[in-house]
Amino acid sequence: MPANIRETKIALGYKKQTDLGTANVANDLWLLTKTNAELANVAFNTEPDNDIGIGTDFVTTQYKNGKDTSFSIDKPATSQWLAWAWAMVLGKTTSTVNGGLTTYTSVPLVPETDGMEPPSFTYIEAIRPGAGSELFNRALVGCVVNDISLTIEKGATRSASRLVANVVGTGKTIDANTIVIPSTALAETRLPSASAAITINGTNYVTGGAIESVTVTYSNNLRGDDRFYPGSGLQDGFAIGGRMEIGDRRTAGLSFVARCGAGTPELGKLKNLTEGTAAIAISGDGSHISTATFHRVVFSTVEIGNANGIVTVQVNVQPMWHSTNGLLTVVTATNQAGIGTASA
DSSP states (O other): OOOOGGGEEEEEESSBOSSTTSOOOGGGEEEEOOSOOOOOEEEEEEEEOOOSSSSOSSOOOEEEEEEEEEEEEEEEOBHHHHHHHHHHHHEEEEEEEETTEEEEEEEEOOHHHHOSOOOOEEEEEEESTTSTTOOEEEEEEEEEEEEEEEEEESSSSGGGEEEEEEEEEOSOEESBOOSOOOSSBOOOOBOOGGGOEEEETTEESTGGGOEEEEEEEEEOOOOGGGGOOTTSOEETTEEOOSOOOOOSSOEEEEEEEEEOOTTOHHHHHHHTTOOEEEEEEEEETTTEEEEEEEEEEEEEEEEEEEETTEEEEEEEEEEOOBTTTBSEEEEEEESOOOTTSBOO
């Protein structure tokens, strides 16, 4: 019988795997919700022969190649989701516990001391797991967050503050998954758009209601097919990856739209390449909060536009390396412990 896509259950490892090939255990998983309906892409790649000597120009043999896994998770902003996403994409996280809250401080990993692999985790998708009409129950092992995008915009809906994580994997799967999926969904604390505090390059854009939207991005630019190497492994005759490394240049982005002020000060800061910092925070219930701070920024483009007839400035901001504080620090307080720590 057909199945509704809303029957899908998803679970992910909130702790990092001990290594790329070892799946998270059941106790280290969250049962999670998301807003995008797309299922994970598990691609079995093949290629035809291109040989000469058989006496025909037509394909005679199809060969197994590599195996790819990828997916996206689009969710409204919550303290639990942001703590996880920033820990996994940035790669280096410390935490402190104060009462019922854990505060996570996440920064980009330092290759010289931390290596070149961001944390990996296991992702499970299932429709009717264990039932006689089960469609599938599969676990994707060795998943790594390639990039994230945090958007905060006007509106009172849940989607007015949201974070999308784009994930790729080694290709290893457990097609008949035996890892127990949690029975209860993670209770999350919403961080609504209306709670935002936004200061960029010396201007508080919340004061006076100037801000229209802001977007923060970060990408590891993972090295793609470099995960395949001699001895990286096979599954069902298809090559799977044995390493998941950051690219030769990680990238971060910050852009915003604000109502245009007298004299368009953003344009002056662009012309002078004025440097400053940027801090974007959203909070919920007075204690759950996530703050992303770029320690050194300049404006790279400024354009005049409009939003519903209101004159605006559309600004792209270039985050830059700070010799003392680094590029970016994200501090998130939530009620979930153990995020990004080693799996049991």
